[in-house]
Amino acid sequence: MALSVPARPYDFSIEPNKAALVVIDMQRDFIEPGGFGAVLGNDVSRLTAIVPTVARLIGFFRTHGMLVVHTREAHKPDLSDCPPAKRMRGKPGLRIGDEGAMGRILIAGEPGNQILPDLAPVAGEIVIDKPGKGMFWATDLHQTLLERGITQLVFAGVTTEVCVQTSMREANDRGYECLLIEDATESYFPEFKAAAIEMIVAQGGIVGWATPLAALETAFA
Numbered sequence: 001m002a003l004s005v006p007a008r009p010y011d012f013s014i015e016p017n018k019a020a021l022v023v024i025d026m027q028r029d030f031i032e033p034g035g036f037g038a039v040l041g042n043d044v045s046r047l048t049a050i051v052p053t054v055a056r057l058i059g060f061f062r063t064h065g066m067l068v069v070h071t072r073e074a075h076k077p078d079l080s081d082c083p084p085a086k087r088m089r090g091k092p093g094l095r096i097g098d099e100g101a102m103g104r105i106l107i108a109g110e111p112g113n114q115i116l117p118d119l120a121p122v123a124g125e126i127v128i129d130k131p132g133k134g135m136f137w138a139t140d141l142h143q144t145l146l147e148r149g150i151t152q153l154v155f156a157g158v159t160t161e162v163c164v165q166t167s168m169r170e171a172n173d174r175g176y177e178c179l180l181i182e183d184a185t186e187s188y189f190p191e192f193k194a195a196a197i198e199m200i201v202a203q204g205g206i207v208g209w210a211t212p213l214a215a216l217e218t219a220f221a
């Protein structure tokens with residue numbers, strides 16, 4: 001049975017048996033003080049502030065028996081999945097694969113690449129290591145979601161205008177209906193978050209819908 005969720009630009013009709021939550025890149029290196037994001041000079045407190053809301057959202061999906069997908073921006077240790085143009089971006093010593101405060105930066109298996117303990121995946125959930133900003137490039141996620149009959153994706157995570165928005169746009173092009181939970185996503189740059197949400201909902205929801213978590217919870221109450 002479909003439920004109506006108040007959202008922008010208009011109500012989102014969610015079908016619980018066809019919907020999955022995607023939690024984008026809630027990994028230690030982007031969010032914890034002392035990690036890669038902080039070393040780059042970003043104010044990570046904006047990102048740590050959403051952790052309780054993301055945890056509540058994950059709990060909501062688990063309570064309702066709906067699928068949860070977690071992603072990490074992660075490269076293989078030999079960097080064979082990291083294009084040179086991405087590898088060489090930024091200052092020497094602070095590039096993908098370099099040794100950082102929490103192990104090698106954006107490398108699978110390193111401490112900084114782990115999802116925050118408060119948001120850790122549980123058995124039965126999908127974890128995707130993605131070498132790109134978008135979650136479908138060089139991953140098998142689309143096939144996995146098709147096999148499970150998922151047609152709607154609810155998005156959370158960081159950062160709103162980079163990996164979240166890129167993944168939403170990829171999903172939109174693949175035919176998924178996408179709803180962004182606006183208080184469960186964040187950016188180091190508040191103006192970029194606000195602009196990304198406006199871009200998503202503009203022109204009748206050209207990329208998707210946006211709503212606060214409370215609106216989703218109320219629709220199921």
Ligand code: C5J
Nearest residue numbers: 025073158159162163
């Ligand atoms: C970035 C991400 N910002 N997860 N990654 O490089 O948004």
